[in-house]
């Protein structure tokens with residue numbers, strides 16, 4: 001049998017049977033008129049889970065982040081964020097194109113901004129300079145390895161912003177992974193920030209959609225921005241129904257994905273020409289760095305031929321992501337297939353299954 005192991009992203013998760021049943025049965029209305037009862041239920045549930053007054057269902061994480069940036073800032077302001085953040089690297093410069101914002105990227109080794117670093121980046125009140133309008137955090141941090149910010153780190157960073165007189169937005173596309181990995185309530189990670197976006201369509205397995213949560217006022221502004229961006233949907237309760245299942249049924253199982261990512265990383269240790277930093281494997285992602293002459297593109301092509309699909313993160317860097325569609329057997333199969341390809345001996349970690 002030709003097994004395919006899909007490790008490109010947790011966005012590849014398929015809706016569960018209970019999601020499909022809930023979608024078929026969903027009560028719906030026109031959500032631009034704010035009359036979809038299933039969306040109302042999802043928005044109330046999401047706001048309650050992250051400890052905010054209100055929330056908004058949006059088609060994607062990218063749109064949720066952009067609605068947040070537009071709702072918190074004025075054109076010409078500067079937004080402080082991490083250099084490898086999704087907003088800076090992967091959102092098509094929407095903040096600058098649509099919001100007229102200048103982005104101020106700060107580098108870190110592991111995705112965790114330091115309070116002092118942020119404090120130094122705050123603009124003084126000077127006629128020549130843009131005003132600092134927002135701090136963006138990312139938890140988990142995707143491109144730096146799926147690394148987590150703790151409640152304490154989040155609070156310390158938010159305190160700096162508060163002292164500087166500007167708000168904090170959290171790109172929490174995978175904030176439930178961060179909560180499960182650290183054994184904390186997600187509210188401990190979202191409480192200190194003014195707004196949070198999280199995705200239903202990644203590890204939580206819903207087919208479409210993200211949530212943006214914050215104060216009542218903020219969500220009213222964000223609703224207007226969603227319309228501006230063309231994200232006002234009509235009978236989208238069919239999608240919200242799947243989102244409700246995601247929140248009720250899919251959060252706790254993220255621990256399995258984290259265990260599988262660790263098993264994968266340990267299994268791939270010692271591949272010739274590839275370095276994997278196990279200390280960065282905190283959630284459902286594994287990154288590998290290829291040493292010349294091996295390139296990430298060549299590594300990915302060879303793995304694909306063996307039925308193991310993964311993504312490129314940089315010319316010499318690849319990413320594997322575990323999710324509900326990847327079982328422990330798939331992980332072991334992928335490890336064995338990749339080790340065989342590269343002529344490495346069988347992984348010690350696979351000798352004891354489970």
Ligand code: TLP
Pocket residue numbers: 008009010011059060061062063086087090138140141142171173174199201210
């Ligand atoms: N990330 C995707 C790709 O765009 C890279 C992935 O496969 O990981 N914030 C973070 C931290 C994300 O990782 C993503 C998606 C988003 C925002 C955007 O979400 P969508 O794809 O729903 O617009």
